Amino acid sequence: MDKLERKDVIKLAGGAVLGTAVGTVFSGAPFLGLQWLVEWTQDQYVPGKGDEKFIASICQSCPAKCNFSIRMMGNRAIKVETSNAGCPVGANALQLLYHPERVRQPLKKVGGKGNSRFKAVSWDEAIKDISAKIEKIRADKKGAAVAAVNGQNAQLTGQLVERLLKTIGSPNCFTEPGLAALSGAAVKATQNMDGALHYDFENSDYILSFGARLVEGWGEPARMNKVFTGWKARKAKYVQVDTICSRSAAIADQWVPVKAGSEAALALGIAYYLLKMGKGSNAANFGELAKIINADFTPDKTSLLTGLKPEEIEKLAKDLAAAGNAVAVAGRGGWGVSSSTAEFVAVQALNSIIGSLGRRGGVMVAVNPGLGEPAIDAAAAESLKASKKLNGLDDYIKNGAQPELVFINDADPVFKSVYGVQLAEKLAKTSMVVAFMPLINDTAQYADYILPTLSWVEMAAPKGKEAVAARFESRHAADALLQIAQKVKGIDAAFAWKSYKDVIAASGKTEIRGAGNLTIPADLMKGFASNYPKKLAAPKDFPLAMIPFEVALLGDGDGLAFPYVLKGLDDTTLTGKKMWVLMNPETAKKHGASEGSRVDLESKRGEIGSVKVHLTKTVAPDVVAVPLGFGHQALTTYAKGKGVNPKLIMSNDIDAVSGAADWWYTSVKLS
């Protein structure tokens, strides 16, 4: 045999290597290896080792306070279980708890406003600075130059904020426009008391909802879920009046499709038939309303306004009258609610006629005395007396004076209010804005201090329940408020509680009272009736009606901060950064749009674009249904810059009684 030379060895080695390669490939190992690699990469974030345990906790995102069981591995919360209780908001707790963009410590603005650059500071520094500002404002007798916005679910902290403002001498404490604000205004206008409407859904047998999307985050979502399953079990009838086949309408026993914005007309049109049947109401001034009903809401007129046939309206009236425990519900929308006081009055009048005020299964008034009236000093009292009390946030933004100190308590009015742009301008000129929230939202961009607050599973739980340990330097907003107030000489006495647990103990319980003593605000209803047909008539240059709807889990905007929610959006809602709107196929054709067309929406306030069109017969003709919650300028990378915010062009007529703008119905065109 010849000696093996170098090139021979290379040939041998080459054969061996190539043989191995071919054999490996054909054995299927690389393919399996890739599959293994895929699985290995997905296993990379595995919750830390630790003992598994389940803690019994409660969710504090809304007053329902549902029971949770949280599975923990060591001190990492893995899963929130909500057996037969809870709602998607609460179940998403971990998305907030472990959100990568959670504010970790108090942040202080650097540089100019609106450019959202912040630096971390200590709690002590922040509290010192804020309380010093309050002292200066009181010293300069500028108590009225303070304002606050409480989020919809502010509950206890909202009461503390209101107390703080009163002791400073400012009447400008507002709840973000929504169901709570509207309901409160309606109760004030018709019952002359401070409270909110409480519907006894648990005992209702016939529920006629005027645009209130009861299973889409309306009111207390978890309560509504439970209530809804109760209706199904009891075979109660849920009738949803809605311009689009919303999720609530789809799941209801009957969907009454009405023309955009005509819910109140239907309520009064039904009242017409009830009056004809001989029913009446002993509400004060009812005679005035009866005159309006008989003149302006006859079957023919109502039919024209709502698009329903007179027989259909009559059938609703008959069903309503025949039902045992019937109730009519006002407050259009899901998580975000927009309505007018007049609409609430119309629906309450209906409740009065069918006798459901103060009755089981009907509507009552919930009164919460809160923390009671604080002791205020002479300066504050004077300031309160002298200040013009504006009824609601939108009214304040439009007509209020420029504030010097603003508190934002877990709210996002720059994004959610139709006066958001004007509010941003006001905040840009405010010398100190303090925001209490766990994530930086659109409003927090204008803050001077952002104080990190707790997610709803970190808040200390009542006896027998546990909470997850608070992350980073977050504090309960109530604790932060107490710490600030206690440093201000002259008001500290009104905040003599150690922590928010003591505040809870001191806070009055909600009482449910009968709502029998209704007074119809006659002038309000007269004005409403005369303007109504004009309001609903679409001007020729803006022929379409823009109606909002909410995407599941997104609500009216806060949900988009969660990656989980973003991932769940389908491609007729959001594709990339483009948001989709819904139109009826015939209407789209009439206006030159087709499935997937890119259009801009324009109202007399301005234009937003571009959005894509999805055709569906679940939307009434001549309507554009637009999802709320998109078009954020901040609120984490998950929400920022996705879609457009329709509030920028929505109707902004301010309801005089509630001080909130009614943005439900906007005349638009495609451009």
Added chain:
Amino acid sequence: MKRSRSLLLFFLPFIIFTYVSFVVFQKACDHAMNVQAEKKIPFSHKTHVEKYGAADCETCHMYAGNGRFKGLPTVADCKMCHDGNTAKEKAMFAGFKDSDVPWTSYAQQPDLVYFSHIAVMKNEKTARCASCHGDKGHSTTTSKIKGKMPMGQCMDCHDALKISNACMVCHD
């Protein structure tokens, strides 16, 4: 001579190593895929489906009263038809309790996903057992037919049937 020697020097190791690496890696893959899962009693699906007319998979792979899918049948389930009275049957069932499942499953569902057989099978959509498990009904041995079922497989069917692929549908 030089030419054939040259070719031999290359191809001899090439063929040997191809064969060896093929066998070694295939065995490794089989091991990774748990193809050697224990199958204590020999079983022919084809015989049962054709000879005994048990064409409905649910005859032996049934749901419990509360909807839970029972998976592999127990010896008791076999005894529903095979009383255990003949000598052959006695020999086959020797050493097993009624509650034993004499086969180890080839695949396990990972902890991170939630899957419900009844939710997928008992609706108006078109899923059949073979859609995911392959044509097991006509197999004659207990050897593995279907490999892994990665997430993409579930999502493809969901896409085609317009069922949501949002994370929360299957994952916590």
